Amino acid sequence: MIRVEEAVEKIKQGIRLGESIIFGALCQISYSGRAESYLPLGDRIFIIKPDGTFLVHQPSGANPVNYMKAGSSYEIRYGLHSNYEVTAQNAQHEPGEQQEINEAKKVVLKSSNIPLKEFIEVDILYFHFVYSGNLKDSAKIQLQGTEKDMSDMIMRNPALVEHDFKPFSQEEHTKYGFIDVFGTDKKGNIVAVECKRYSADFKAVSQLQRYVERLKKAKGVNNVRGVLASPKISPNALAMLEEIGFEWRSITPPKYLEKFNAAQTNLSDFSENLPEN
Amino acid sequence: MIRVEEAVEKIKQGIRLGESIIFGALCQISYSGRAESYLPLGDRIFIIKPDGTFLVHQPSGANPVNYMKAGSSYEIRYGLHSNYEVTAQNAQHEPGEQQEINEAKKVVLKSSNIPLKEFIEVDILYFHFVYSGNLKDSAKIQLQGTEKDMSDMIMRNPALVEHDFKPFSQEEHTKYGFIDVFGTDKKGNIVAVECKRYSADFKAVSQLQRYVERLKKAKGVNNVRGVLASPKISPNALAMLEEIGFEWRSITPPKYLEKFNAAQTNLSDFSENLPEN
DNA sequence: GGGGAGAGATGCCGC
């Protein structure tokens, strides 16, 4: 627990200096913007980032319960809470907290993003902790095993699709749509390959169908094959695929950060738990 | 800045007690699971929740750069970092930090989720702050303005679709698919309504088309109308809709938390910034 | 800014 005055001063200064601010507080939250929400009293974790990002986390769950996008601005002040009564009872907190809450100095944190017409107001009863500091991080995450890595792999090794498959290009952003890999088979048919990094569903089939239809229309040709590449495919999707006359290839996206061998060996003691593929 | 020994002890105790743990640290991170990633040295914000959720945030951006799902387990210990050299230089930090880093006591935090085969390893150089505590929050967020609210509104006021529209049911989870609102028009035609809370795109049209096709097939009838309801619709989607012979209705999801008037008035000083709709 | 598509998407519900 931290004194309210001290907490408010730290946060004020953090906002002024554009620092990363992290704090925990007992509060209730109202949001208005694309949607609207109200979150009754409870303990939450807050992050205000220098870019204006705002995150509110409950003590469980992966997603923030409330948030604001980068570019939002902040104001914290002492003030009257809303005209309804904040009670420990309606928050299902311990009855003993009632007195504590009523005696607490009231604090209001407002976040607003005028261009996006989004607003959050946090009524704070007390703070559990406050940190504010200039955190420095210019690093970018290096990720492997994405759909892009799959299409890279196919470009390097076209036989994964089939013998004599000749890929032209990758990630074609054309007016016909976005095609992962694009090439010809040995008979000269056009082949459009759509990659999915995990199980392919009927939406992936729809997507591929749309590409192929547009291509046929735009080029005035009929010899366009559709190939869906993924580690798995749902029964529905496979049925739909076969009905259209498209094909499926079982291809798994590459993993293991070859460029960062060090990072890989760093996880060596985990490797016994990994699947053998 | 907090002493490493104190930080590690706090986190260890937090893990043992199942508390909410929040800390800031200079670190590098390796991940292996559905994909793989490596994040070079930098300052980050960490949250470990009692349910096992793990979040790592950089000082900018809305999304966690690394994370683990609920159910993951944690271990923190002193130990050797990986066999590559962690230097202030490769993290683009100030040269003066080099000595500080080399002298720091090395700490490794591991998170693992065996069923999901997901693993994170954090090499920590030093801590900016550590909080651990028993945060209590049983509240659930009350959200309004969702797609479900739109279909509720249409059920209460079917004329929004058209005069004499008679809705049967909502959210039909049938083998034909999931239909938001389902009813008949005055001529006895079946009407399938798909709601979108924001701008409808061609995917929404595809979705609706799929419902209607399945319905026709399953019921052996042809008099099924498709209606797309949304505040906006993209030109492409509208063209596609009209080509199929479906219709669009301009309907905006209800907002303003009528059930929670208190929360609403709480945002009264924001209302002058809100659009007039 | 809109459109189109991926994401280590997540979360919810139903089977």
Next chain:
DNA sequence: GCGGCATTTCTCCCC
């Protein structure tokens, strides 16, 4: 568990 679908999805890239 998978499937289907919404999300204050977010993010990126291109037009």
